[in-house]
Amino acid sequence: MPTALSALAEPEATTGLLPHPRPTGDGEERPTVAVIGLGYVGLPSALALLAADCRVIGIDVSTERLAAIGRQDVDLLPSDLARLAEFADDPRFSLTTDPAALAEAGTVIVCVPTPVDPYLVPDLGALASACASVVEHAVPGQLLMLTSTTYVGTTRDLLVEPLAARGLTAGTDIHVAFSPERIDPGNSRHTQDSTPRVAGGVSPRCAELATEVLSLTAPSVHLVGSPEAAEMSKLFENTFRAVNIALANEFADNSRALGLDPMEIIEAAATKPYGFMPFYPGPGVGGHCIPCDPHYLLWQLRKLRVSSPLVDTAMTAIAGRPRQVVNRVRELLAERGHAVAGAKVLIAGVAYKPGVADLRESPALEIIEELSALGAEVAFSDPLVSKARIHGTVLESVPDPAAEKWDLVVVHTVHPGSDLGWLAEHGSVLDATYRLAGLPTKAVV
Numbered sequence: 001m002p003t004a005l006s007a008l009a010e011p012e013a014t015t016g017l018l019p020h021p022r023p024t025g026d027g028e029e030r031p032t033v034a035v036i037g038l039g040y041v042g043l044p045s046a047l048a049l050l051a052a053d054c055r056v057i058g059i060d061v062s063t064e065r066l067a068a069i070g071r072q073d074v075d076l077l078p079s080d081l082a083r084l085a086e087f088a089d090d091p092r093f094s095l096t097t098d099p100a101a102l103a104e105a106g107t108v109i110v111c112v113p114t115p116v117d118p119y120l121v122p123d124l125g126a127l128a129s130a131c132a133s134v135v136e137h138a139v140p141g142q143l144l145m146l147t148s149t150t151y152v153g154t155t156r157d158l159l160v161e162p163l164a165a166r167g168l169t170a171g172t173d174i175h176v177a178f179s180p181e182r183i184d185p186g187n188s189r190h191t192q193d194s195t196p197r198v199a200g201g202v203s204p205r206c207a208e209l210a211t212e213v214l215s216l217t218a219p220s221v222h223l224v225g226s227p228e229a230a231e232m233s234k235l236f237e238n239t240f241r242a243v244n245i246a247l248a249n250e251f252a253d254n255s256r257a258l259g260l261d262p263m264e265i266i267e268a269a270a271t272k273p274y275g276f277m278p279f280y281p282g283p284g285v286g287g288h289c290i291p292c293d294p295h296y297l298l299w300q301l302r303k304l305r306v307s308s309p310l311v312d313t314a315m316t317a318i319a320g321r322p323r324q325v326v327n328r329v330r331e332l333l334a335e336r337g338h339a340v341a342g343a344k345v346l347i348a349g350v351a352y353k354p355g356v357a358d359l360r361e362s363p364a365l366e367i368i369e370e371l372s373a374l375g376a377e378v379a380f381s382d383p384l385v386s387k388a389r390i391h392g393t394v395l396e397s398v399p400d401p402a403a404e405k406w407d408l409v410v411v412h413t414v415h416p417g418s419d420l421g422w423l424a425e426h427g428s429v430l431d432a433t434y435r436l437a438g439l440p441t442k443a444v445v
Contacts (some may be wrong), residue, residue, distance in 0.1 A: 030055055030092070033213070034105035036130050038065055038095075040288065040358065041147065041181045042111030043074065045217070046093075047083040048192045052216040055092040057101050061129075066095045075357040075384075077188050099133035107143045107213050108134055111181060114148045115360070116292045120319065122151065122299050131158035138163060140173045143209045145199075146227075147181040149234050149293045151300040154178075155227035160202060171203030177210035178227035180234030185287070186355030196220045200230030238293040239311055244279040245290065246314035249321055252281035252434065256444060263434050283412050283432035283445065284321040284363025286352025291318060291361045322366040325432055328445050329371060329408060332430055338407055341375030346398065346406045348420065349413025350380045350388055357384040364412045365390060383415055411436060 034057040035046040046056045060066055068074050072084050087093045094101070102108055112126040127148050134144055135158075144163075146155050155178045160170045170176040179199040184190045197218040201207030211221045224230050252262035262281055270278040285291045294315050301308055333343050350364035351357055359365065364380065369390050371378045380388060381401040388395050398404065402422035409423060410430045420436070423429050429442045436442060 031107060031213070031216075032057065032105045033107045033109060034059060034102050035109050035111060036060075036099070036102070036134065037110065037112035037126075037148075038069060039111065039113060040075075040185045041183045042109075043069065043084075044076065044080050044183055044192065045109065045111060045147075045181070047080050047087065048217040050087045050090065050093055051083060054216065056094070057105055058093070058095045059097070059099060059101060060095070061097060063097060066097065069095060075185075077186065077191075079188065079191070099137055102134060102137040103139050105142065107145065107209075108138075109213075110134060110144075110146045110148060112148055113288055113360075114150050114292065114296070115288065116295050120295050120315075122292075122296050124150070127154070128158060132162070135159065135162040135166060138166070138168060138174055140168065141175075143175040143177065143206070143213060145177045145179055145210055145213070147179055149180055149238065149289065149296070150231065151296045152228050152231045152235070153300075154231060155202075171201075171206055175201070175203075175206040175209050176227070177201040177206050178230040179210060179214055179221075180230060180237070185358060186353060192217045194219060196222055198222045198224060198230050198233050200224040200227045202227060235293060235297045238289045239297060239314075241279070242285070242290045242294050242318060243310060243314040244277070245282075245285055246317040248279040249281045249317065252445065253324075262444065281434050281445070282321075282363075283325045283367065283410075285318050286360060286362040286364075287358065288360055322363040323370065325363070325367050325410065325430070325445055326370045326374075328430060328443070329367075329376075329410060330374075332428060332443055333408055336407070336428060339375075340371065343376045343407040344405065345371055345376045345378050346401055346404075346409045347378065347380040348382075348401065348409055348411045348423075349415060349418070350382045350385055351413050351415070354413055354415050355384075359385065359388060364388075367410065367412070368395070382413070383418060 030053055032055040033049050035042045036059045038058050038060040046058050049056050072088060110130050112130045114127055115123050117123050127150060144159055155176060159176050163170055163174060168174045177199055179197055182195045182197060195218060197214045199207060199210045199214055199221055201210050207223050214221045255262040255265050266278050266280060269276055294311055298308060298312060330340050333340055347364050347368055350362055352360060352362040368378045379398050380395060381398040386397050408428045408430060409426055410432055412432050414433055414435060423439055429439055431442050432445050434444055
């Protein structure tokens with residue numbers, strides 16, 4: 001049975017440039033868009049479409065997620081939380097677990113996660129399942145658009161070819177495109193209405209429709225010649241970041257070996273107005289993009305027996321960064337004559353980035369796990385994260401870390417507005433963010 005903020009309306013397909021518009025009370029037509037996957041990309045996308053006066057059908061396999069959206073208990077930017085409150089009782093906004101509702105929409109946008117498994121192999125389960133549902137319920141004239149980051153050729157493999165097997169030819173009977181998502185969770189400087197989009201359609205008409213839909217929420221759309229080009233552009237965006245973050249971490253290590261402050265070096269280099277872009281070191285890389293996306297490229301290239309040594313080396317370095325933090329913890333404890341076993345270690349901040357409650361791929365989880373395996377008594381404190389599950393064990397955030405004594409505090413994530421003044425009185429602090437100032441006992445990775 002579907003769950004919904006408002007009841008799903010009966011199908012009512014008409015014609016128009018945007019497929020399946022809906023008549024409004026003032027006689028104008030309103031497009032109907034189904035968003036499949038209501039996570040950190042799908043939900044903000046749905047809210048932006050609602051703000052653009054679309055009717056939106058939100059589809060997710062998780063009843064818990066739909067219930068959280070209904071309670072407005074979700075991690076969003078304040079502006080998106082305000083939109084959710086505004087549209088909570090709007091009859092244009094429906095939520096359901098039933099993929100059959102896809103047939104009601106003129107446009108279907110797929111926004112499901114594309115993670116990697118513990119062996120850094122792409123996990124296509126959620127995407128394959130979502131695309132299978134889209135194909136099963138596809139109707140002629142629809143626009144089907146993938147946004148999930150994945151390997152080059154996914155759009156054809158999971159949509160175009162299965163649609164053809166159903167007798168629907170992409171570019172003729174139905175429209176198919178790929179447009180990589182550009183959502184930066186927790187960052188209010190890069191909103192959807194200020195961020196250009198890239199799109200590639202199977203045909204010129206597919207590209208035309210994709211452009212019109214994307215233009216509802218984006219300031220501009222840059223068209224490329226194919227879905228494959230759009231897929232590769234996203235891999236390049238995030239691989240670029242991965243390689244440069246790996247370089248920043250390596251330069252931080254080099255600077256410390258030479259007795260220099262890594263942040264002073266970066267800030268000096270960043271004064272150059274051309275030929276340089278600052279990236280910053282840290283405890284590792286988390287989230288749904290950088291630690292995952294380049295592995296989709298490497299995985300595909302291995303099948304073709306093509307090497308990408310620079311990317312491979314960067315991703316190996318990124319994967320090993322949390323263990324470097326653990327080794328640094330061991331060094332600092334040893335300098336104080338304390339073994340890791342039995343040491344009380346606090347991880348300050350466990351979200352993968354400031355300003356979000358997102359733990360996906362957070363380096364903090366691996367750091368906690370490895371320190372615990374070495375016998376340390378590890379706790380965490382995070383104002384945005386109340387609980388964290390580490391291999392079946394649930395840890396709760398320490399409400400007042402200043403009230404307890406710690407053998408070492410590892411500063412992993414500093415959320416906006418966090419008060420870390422109590423660290424000034426602490427004996428041993430490892431600043432894995434490289435951002436803290438004024439701590440006489442601070443060490444860096």
